[in-house]
Amino acid sequence: MTGIRDVAREVEMSTATVSRALRGLPGVSEATRSRVRETAQRLGYVPSPSAAGLASGQTRTVAVIVPFVTRWFFAAVVQGAEEVLRERGYDLLLYNLGGDPAARHRVFETSLLTKRVDAVLVLSLKPSPEELRRLEKLGRPVTIVGADLPGWATVRIDDHDAAVTAMEHLLGLGHHRIGYVGGDTEGVLDFTAPVERLAGYRDALRAAGRSPEPGLEANGEFTVGGGMRAGRELLERPERPTAVFAASDEMAIGVLRAARELGLRVPEDLSVIGIDDHEMAGFFDLTTVAQPAHEQGRVAAQQVLHALAERNWEPDQVLLPTQLVVRRTTAAPALRPGRGGGRRGR
Incomplete structure (x- = not known):
C-alpha cells in the first residue's frame, strides 16, 4: 500500500511538506501543492482523515x-x-x-x-x-x-435595500397599489430575510407618500405553493393590486401561476417582481433583484x-451587492383594476 513516505520520496520532499500540501495548509506554494497532489493521485495514495486529525488536532x-x-x-x-x-x-x-x-x-x-x-x-x-x-x-x-x-x-x-430596489422599480413604473408576498416574521427558526424585506416594502411605500395596507400583505411561506395561495388571496380581492412584490423568486413564480389561473395577463394586468435570480427566473422572464x-x-x-x-x-x-434585473413581468399599469379577478378588455 502506498504511503506518504512513497509520495515524499517521489517528489524529493520531506513528509512534513507533503502532508501540508495535501491538507491545504499554508506555507506551501501552489506549484508545490499541485505537484504533490498529482504525484499522490498517480501513486494511488489516499490520506487517512482520522490519522490526519490525530496528528493535527x-x-x-x-x-x-x-x-x-x-x-x-x-x-x-x-x-x-x-x-x-x-x-x-x-x-x-x-x-x-x-x-x-x-x-x-x-x-x-x-x-x-x-x-x-x-x-x-x-x-x-x-x-x-x-x-x-x-x-x-x-x-x-x-x-x-x-x-x-x-x-x-x-x-x-442588504435585504432591506434589495426590497427597496424592487419597490422603487414598481413605483417608478407608476404602480401605487402594490401587494406583498413574504413569509412569517416570527417563529422558532428566526429567519433574517422575511423581517428585513417586509420592512423594505413598507419603508418604500412610506417614502412614496403611501401608507402600507395590511390587507395587501400575504404569507407565501417562501415556496412556490405558498406563493400561489398568497397570490390568489391578493388577486381575488375586490380592489386587487396592479403589482406584486414577492420576497423570493419561488413565491413570485407561484404568484405568476395564480395570475394565470385567474385569467390575468402579465405584465398587462399585473406586474410581478421577486428577489434572488433563481435558476428558473429567466425561464419565466421574471423581473427580479439578483443576489449572489x-x-x-x-x-x-x-x-x-x-x-x-x-x-x-x-x-x-x-x-x-444585489442588482435589479428587468425582464418581461413588469410594466407600467395599463388599467385601473376593476372588481373581481378575471381578465378585462382594454
Missing part, C-alpha cells in the same frame, strides 16, 4: 447548519461552500434542520458539534444569545450567512478556512 470537516436544504437559496449557498472546502481538502458535514425547532435545539444546545468539526457555517438564522454563547464556547471559527451580527464573521446582502447566493457560500467558506490558517484572524463582515 483537526477533523478536516466544516459543519453547515441549514434551515431547509431543499430550498434553492440554501442549496446554492451550500454548493458554493462545498466547492471551496473540497478544493482545500475539507469535508462538509450538513445539518439540515428541516424547519424543526427540536433539530435546532439538538444542534446548537448539545455537544453535537464538539470534536466533530473544525469550523461552523450557519445559514440564514440569527442565533439567540444562548446559541451564540455556545458557538463561542466551541472555540472554532464561525461564519453566519445572511445575518448582521457585530463581532462575528458574516456574509450577507453561490458566492455567499464561497466567501463564507473562505472566511473560516482563513481563520483556521491565521492565529490572529479578525472576524470580517462582508456585504455583497
Whole structure:
C-alpha cells in the first residue's frame, strides 16, 4: 500500500511538506501543492482523515447548519461552500434542520458539534444569545450567512435595500397599489430575510407618500405553493393590486401561476417582481433583484478556512451587492383594476 513516505520520496520532499500540501495548509506554494497532489493521485495514495486529525488536532470537516436544504437559496449557498472546502481538502458535514425547532435545539444546545468539526457555517438564522454563547464556547471559527451580527464573521446582502430596489422599480413604473408576498416574521427558526424585506416594502411605500395596507400583505411561506395561495388571496380581492412584490423568486413564480389561473395577463394586468435570480427566473422572464447566493457560500467558506490558517484572524463582515434585473413581468399599469379577478378588455 502506498504511503506518504512513497509520495515524499517521489517528489524529493520531506513528509512534513507533503502532508501540508495535501491538507491545504499554508506555507506551501501552489506549484508545490499541485505537484504533490498529482504525484499522490498517480501513486494511488489516499490520506487517512482520522490519522490526519490525530496528528493535527483537526477533523478536516466544516459543519453547515441549514434551515431547509431543499430550498434553492440554501442549496446554492451550500454548493458554493462545498466547492471551496473540497478544493482545500475539507469535508462538509450538513445539518439540515428541516424547519424543526427540536433539530435546532439538538444542534446548537448539545455537544453535537464538539470534536466533530473544525469550523461552523450557519445559514440564514440569527442565533439567540444562548446559541451564540455556545458557538463561542466551541472555540472554532464561525461564519453566519445572511445575518448582521457585530463581532462575528458574516456574509450577507442588504435585504432591506434589495426590497427597496424592487419597490422603487414598481413605483417608478407608476404602480401605487402594490401587494406583498413574504413569509412569517416570527417563529422558532428566526429567519433574517422575511423581517428585513417586509420592512423594505413598507419603508418604500412610506417614502412614496403611501401608507402600507395590511390587507395587501400575504404569507407565501417562501415556496412556490405558498406563493400561489398568497397570490390568489391578493388577486381575488375586490380592489386587487396592479403589482406584486414577492420576497423570493419561488413565491413570485407561484404568484405568476395564480395570475394565470385567474385569467390575468402579465405584465398587462399585473406586474410581478421577486428577489434572488433563481435558476428558473429567466425561464419565466421574471423581473427580479439578483443576489449572489453561490458566492455567499464561497466567501463564507473562505472566511473560516482563513481563520483556521491565521492565529490572529479578525472576524470580517462582508456585504455583497444585489442588482435589479428587468425582464418581461413588469410594466407600467395599463388599467385601473376593476372588481373581481378575471381578465378585462382594454
